[in-house]
Amino acid sequence: MTEHDRTTGPAHTPAPSNAARILRLVHEDGPIARAEITRRTGLNRSTTLALVGELVELGLVHEGPPPAGSAGSGVGRPSPIVRASADVVAAAVTVEIDAVEVALVGLDGTVRRRQVEAQVRPPSAAEAVDVVARLLDQVRVTGAETTGAETTGAETTGAETTGTGTGPAPAPGQLRLVGVGVAVPGTVRAEDGSVQYAPHLGWHDEPFAAPLADRTGLPVRAANDANLGAWAERLAGSGRGVDDLVYLNGGASGIGGGVISGGRPLSGADGYAGELGHTFVAANGIRCHCGAVGCLETEASRDALTTVAGTAPDDLAALAGALAADDPATERVVDRQVDALATALRNAIHTVNPEVVVLGGFLGVLLDHVGDRIVTAVRAQSMAGTADRLRIVPAALGRDVLVHGAAEIGFRDLLRDPGTVTTAVATTTPTSDRDDAAEEARTP
Ligand SMILES: [Zn+2]
Numbered sequence: 001m002t003e004h005d006r007t008t009g010p011a012h013t014p015a016p017s018n019a020a021r022i023l024r025l026v027h028e029d030g031p032i033a034r035a036e037i038t039r040r041t042g043l044n045r046s047t048t049l050a051l052v053g054e055l056v057e058l059g060l061v062h063e064g065p066p067p068a069g070s071a072g073s074g075v076g077r078p079s080p081i082v083r084a085s086a087d088v089v090a091a092a093v094t095v096e097i098d099a100v101e102v103a104l105v106g107l108d109g110t111v112r113r114r115q116v117e118a119q120v121r122p123p124s125a126a127e128a129v130d131v132v133a134r135l136l137d138q139v140r141v142t143g144a145e146t147t148g149a150e151t152t153g154a155e156t157t158g159a160e161t162t163g164t165g166t167g168p169a170p171a172p173g174q175l176r177l178v179g180v181g182v183a184v185p186g187t188v189r190a191e192d193g194s195v196q197y198a199p200h201l202g203w204h205d206e207p208f209a210a211p212l213a214d215r216t217g218l219p220v221r222a223a224n225d226a227n228l229g230a231w232a233e234r235l236a237g238s239g240r241g242v243d244d245l246v247y248l249n250g251g252a253s254g255i256g257g258g259v260i261s262g263g264r265p266l267s268g269a270d271g272y273a274g275e276l277g278h279t280f281v282a283a284n285g286i287r288c289h290c291g292a293v294g295c296l297e298t299e300a301s302r303d304a305l306t307t308v309a310g311t312a313p314d315d316l317a318a319l320a321g322a323l324a325a326d327d328p329a330t331e332r333v334v335d336r337q338v339d340a341l342a343t344a345l346r347n348a349i350h351t352v353n354p355e356v357v358v359l360g361g362f363l364g365v366l367l368d369h370v371g372d373r374i375v376t377a378v379r380a381q382s383m384a385g386t387a388d389r390l391r392i393v394p395a396a397l398g399r400d401v402l403v404h405g406a407a408e409i410g411f412r413d414l415l416r417d418p419g420t421v422t423t424a425v426a427t428t429t430p431t432s433d434r435d436d437a438a439e440e441a442r443t444p
Contacts (some may be wrong), residue, residue, distance in 0.1 A: 016416060018043060019051045023418045026061050027084045027107055027411070028235055033066065035079035052082055059176070060085055060107065060418055084108040089175050090410025091139070091218070092403045093132050093182040094225070097122040097200050097252060102135040104175060105407035107414075109236065111400065112175060115139045125195065125206035132182075133215040140177060181410030182209065182222040183229075183402040185253040190271030193222040199289050200253040221409040225249075226256025227265055227274055228405025229395075233358045234260050236404060237396035242356045246348050248276055248341075249360035249395070252314065254297035259352055266352070281343040299340035302362040308333045316365050323369040338370055342377035349378060349387050360395030367394050 016024070021041055026032055032040075038048040055061040062085060066078035086106035094101045100123065103114035115135040123131060186198025193209030213220040230239075230247035239245040243263040249256045257276030259266040266273045277297035278290050285294025306313045308330050309322035323330065345357060359367045367374060379387045397404060 017418075018047065019054055019418050020416060022048070022051050023055055023060055023084075024415050026055075026082050027109075027415065030061075030108070031064075031081045031083040033079040034063070034082055037082060055418060058418060060088055060414075086110050086112065087175050088414070089177055090407040090414075091136055091177060091180040092406035092410060093180060094402045094406060095123070095128050095132070095182065095184055095201065097185075100128060100131045100135065101403070102132060102139050103403045103407075104139055104177065105403060105410075107411065109404065111403060113139050114403075122201045125201075125203050125208050126211075128201075129208070129211050129215055132212060136180070136216055140175075177218065178414045179410040179412065180212065180216060180218050180220040181228075181406035181408065181412075182212070182220065183225040183406040184208065184222055185225050185251075185256065187272045187275070188222050188224050190267060193220065195222065196270075196272070219413060221412060223406075223409055224256065224258070224271075224274070225253075225402050225405070227258035228408065229256065229360060229397075229401045230258025230260055230274070230358070230405075231265055231408055232397055232401050232405035233360070233395055235408070237401065238358045238393045239356050244352065244354045245356050245358060246276070246345070246352065246354040247358045247360065247395070248344075248363055249401075250297075250300065250302050250363040250366075251361040252302070255300065255363070257348075259348075259354075261352055276344055276348055279344050279347050281340045296340055296344040300337040300344075300363070300366075305330075305333055305337060305362060305366070316362060319362060320365045320368060323365065334366065334370065337366060338374055338377065341366070342374055342381070345374070345378045345392070346381045349382055349390065353386060355389060355391065357390065357392045358395050359392065360397075360401060364394035367392060 018041065022037055022043075025037060025040060029040075034048060034052055035045075037043075037052065038045050041048065043051070052061065052063065056063055061082050063080045063082055066081055084107040086108045088107040089104040089112055090107075092101075092103045092105050097119070099116055099118050101114060101116045104112045106112050115138050117131055117135060119131075182193075184195050184198055185200055186203060187196040188194070188208075189196050192207065194205065194207040195203050197204055198206075209220045209222040226247060226249050229249050230245060233239045233247055234242060234245055239247070239260070243260065245260040247258045247260075255277030257274045259274045259276075268274075278288065278292065278295045280292070280294055281296050282294035282299045286298040287293050288295040288298045303313055306315075306319055309319055309327075311318040311322050323334065341363065348354065348357070375387075375390060375392045378390065378392070395401060
């Protein structure tokens, strides 16, 4: 978790302006009635009216009529509905060992466009910067009319342009790109967004965010993928509204973890907190690439499970189908992996006392297969009371979890200060402003 992510939490300092509080509320919980904004923020009605008006003026939110048949709160006219703009977008970047993806995600959470480029081998950091910059160029330009075959994203929309706004209120349908967020399968240093170690990509101490900011002229934030996944599941997935949450995702790059504590992402001194995949679960375990023995990610491994189940490593539906057959050899691997997972969760529970554990990737498939066995095993080895309220649930956001998590850090500056960033938005495209934007990106 980077320093940047800490500020995605609701309680960052300095205190956000009331306009920022409203924008965050609409972004995270909207569409929402204006009367509900007044109630949730504790502001008075005329203040809410004025601030929502400012945000409308800036093009960040829209007001619409209440739903048909709505009786409002019972007094007077029904309150207008406030929604975040789908045209204000962040670029969400995911760098995986076999693919690089850039998606433009609206402030309302919709994925507007995406470009994916398969990689024949894990890209170096410099290659990844090149690929991201190229995909970003493709995804920013006008849609199908001018890009033709280059625009392969299934969700690419029609004739829109991006990032060419000349004032706070752009033409309808014009996308405004406010920042870039990158999800990295590795540890990302809080201080500068550089990648400390991404084992499956083979990256060591790579200054990733700064060169990408230089190349694109946009503010760039980078963070560990599972930490972003945890935040995304809290905002829009299985952990919605939960303040104390542990997230574990099992994928091609092992098991990533993220922790939300007291409503804020747990970062640690350098930004490396939450690496639950490398917590100790087996004394006679397998040697991990991290150098240790018996890590959760070596004892509960997707490839070990799919190998015995006879399914393709990335086909989770096929894995679920194979597990349902209850083959004895497969079940022995399932039992070992469930034990390893329960041990890791026991440790996490005694450390951070979560209300909910969210399991993604193949761990979600494992959970669906064994049901309450995991929570029962965790409770059996937990101190009385510590796991009474614990729920263990599958992740809800599927393959787009990292897209939504990365977009959140792309929106960070906007959510912190709607006015300033919106002014900057219109000036990020001309090359003359690139140095300023890059400098800004390096100065969290
Ligand atoms: Zn390890």
